Amino acid sequence: MKILYIAPKSPAPIIDGGCFAMMECLKGLSQIAEVDGIILATHKHPYTKESERVLKQYLKHQTVVRIDTEIKPTGALVNFIRRKNYNLSRFKSGKLYQEIAATLRKKYDYIVCDGLFASAQLSHFDFTDLPPVIIRSHNIESEIWKLHADLETNVLKRFYLRNLEKTLRKEETEILNKAAFIWAISPEDLEWITKNTTQKNASLIPVSVTLDERFPVHYSNRGFFHLGSMDWKPNQEAVNQLVKKIWSNPRVSEFTLKIAGSKSEHFRFLSTNSIEVVGWVKDSNEFMAKSGTLVTPIRSGSGIRIKILEAMALGIPCITTKLGASGIDMEQSGIQIAETDDEFVDLILKLHANEDFRQEVGRKSRDYISKVHSFDNCIALMKSTFGI
Known part of the structure; x- marks a missing residue:
């Protein structure tokens, strides 16, 4: 079995919880199938020599696509006027589309997108022409922005955040509906997907966490x-x-x-x-x-x-x-x-x-x-x- 794995940032080095969850997913996939990867590199999460060294243990082939995800006022305004979500649009590019299209000529049994932003570019493809797409849902992204808007006291900022929430919810739901399978990371997210999408193939797959025996905890510590x-x-x-x-x-x-x-x-x-x-x-x-x-x-x-x-x-x-x-x-x-x-x-x-x-x-x-x-x-x- 061959899988194309798409990540919105390099899982390695592990610098935050998202990287940790991605690395655990990739480790699991590599135990099951032969995996090629398309890894996005951004200003916030660059692809480094360390990334290449670690990922080659789990990926047979790596394609690195550098995209510009920096927030720009003009980009935010254009997407606001077009009623498109700026958060997702920053993870789309012509270069990325071409790389995905070229890679898919190799023929894969499945595509695994590690998070919503990894699947953003796929909205420009006809899903019926793609191998079955699995989206691993790290979060319900629109719910994050809903909470941001709920907590915002500035009227203008809250108005903009409500727009981000609304456009993201629309596009997030559309992408989740098109996927062949959804892997939810928590029971709460699985419940949201079941209630708010037409997705019938959603299941719970927790993040694997290995017990680390190197560092015993001393319960005398009161800090x-x-x-x-x-x-x-x-x-x-x-x-x-x-x-x-x-x-x-x-x-x-x-x-x-x-x-x-x-x-x-x-x-x-x-x-x-x-x-x-x-x-x-x-x-x-x-x-x-x-x-x-x-x-x-x-x-x-x-x-x-x-x-x-x-x-x-x-x-x-x-x-x-x-x-x-x-x-x-x-x-x-x-x-x-x-x-x-x-x-x-x-x-x-x-x-x-x-x-x-x-x-x-x-x-x-x-x-x-x-x-x-x-x-x-x-x-x-x-x-x-x-x-x-």
């Missing part, structure tokens, strides 16, 4: 941390709430809080005697294992939070919102849920004071990941799509 790419708005919002609303509470303000992740170094102005902005970390698992409890008050976004899954796989206790825990069984996993600032403070106090509780929560989370997100389980679900 807290947030880890995530700070060029993603939900993480920016979460950190702002952590610092300005939660850590400003005198009951917890003296507790240690570390903030780390890609681009977090730009937020060093948030540092205090108890808050340390670490910046990018080379090995996220090593950092998490020695930093205490993960706390992330997520208020927007869609899909499943990879960094939370990685932390749980290490046995790290986690505090987040119901939205942050999307795709995770809140009863079985041990994940701790808070919605208000006071609820976050109460849980922070409880975990800070009780080592036995930290250990109980962490071990329950690790057991959950080993059962639900194992590589073998995810491979089996992939194989069922291909009838093998």
